[in-house]
Amino acid sequence: MEVTINLNGTPETHEVEPRLLLVHFIREKAGLRGTHWGCDTSNCGTCVVWLDGKPVKSCTVLAAMADGRSVRTVEGLEQGGQLDPVQEGFMECHGLQCGFCTPGMLMTARALLDDNPDPTETEIREAISGQLCRCTGYENIVRSVRWAAEKEQGGPVTESETPAEVTA
Template sequence: MHVTMNVNGEEVTGEIEGRLLLIHFLRDHLGLTGTHWGCDTSNCGTCVVWLDGEPVKSCTVLAAMAGGHEVRTVEGLERDGELDPVQRGFMECHGLQCGFCTPGMMMTARALLDRNPDPSEGEIREAISGQICRCTGYASIVRSVRWAAAHEAADREPADHEPADREPADHEPAPQKPVVLEPATDVTSGATP
């Protein structure tokens, strides 16, 4: 069968079998190997791409089902030679070790930040809960997403204004908060001297 879809902003066409999965169309027909294929059971989430702006596991979508729709892969995160803040965050905060789950994590993280520009750690963990990372323990992935969120917020701030609640990058010293000393309490009487 003949299929046409928009992939990373370009119209692509191909002759495919009706049973071909989107992951295989992207990797084998289009050569977009950034999207990884992992478990074959839709559990690991390494194959996450966007279908009409929504993250989907491309091992559960037939290529024919994507016909006429927009698909965005990890290769589509970079714009005009500039890495997406999520990609930069994964580099700055060491959000990857083996890198196998990284493309799917990045696509999910980008979708999260598009919906919620300042997610909490819990919200980040919930967003990536459908994906498995066997190396990092997730802490560095969460830090990477927070880094991206903080740097996108800083980019939205006027140049002469430093946001008060911006998290510093790993290489920046943390801002020092003033120490407020409470009056000492006399342990024997409970009175303040």
């Protein structure tokens, strides 16, 4: 069947099997590798994209279900050569290690800040609770999201601290 998805503002039309998952459409048909494929069971959250402006785990959505709809991937966060503040926050506050979960974390964090520009630590942790990070203790991820929130609000944005275990 033929599927057309508005992918980061650009229509992508491809012939697909009816059972093709959205994550595979994005990676294999459209050639965008930022969205990661981790578990196929919706447990890890590495594949989070936006479908019509709402975060979804793309391993649980068929490409056919996204036909005629809008999908935003991590590649769509950067606008006009400028990183999204969430992307900047992850860089400044060391919110990633291996980077495997990062695309899903970024998309989830961006959705959170769009809905709640000043989330508490508890709200950030709740928002990312569907994301598994195997490398961090989530502290720097939470700090990264707070950094982005503060930047967007024009508040004090401080340089990230070097973790004690790195300097010891």
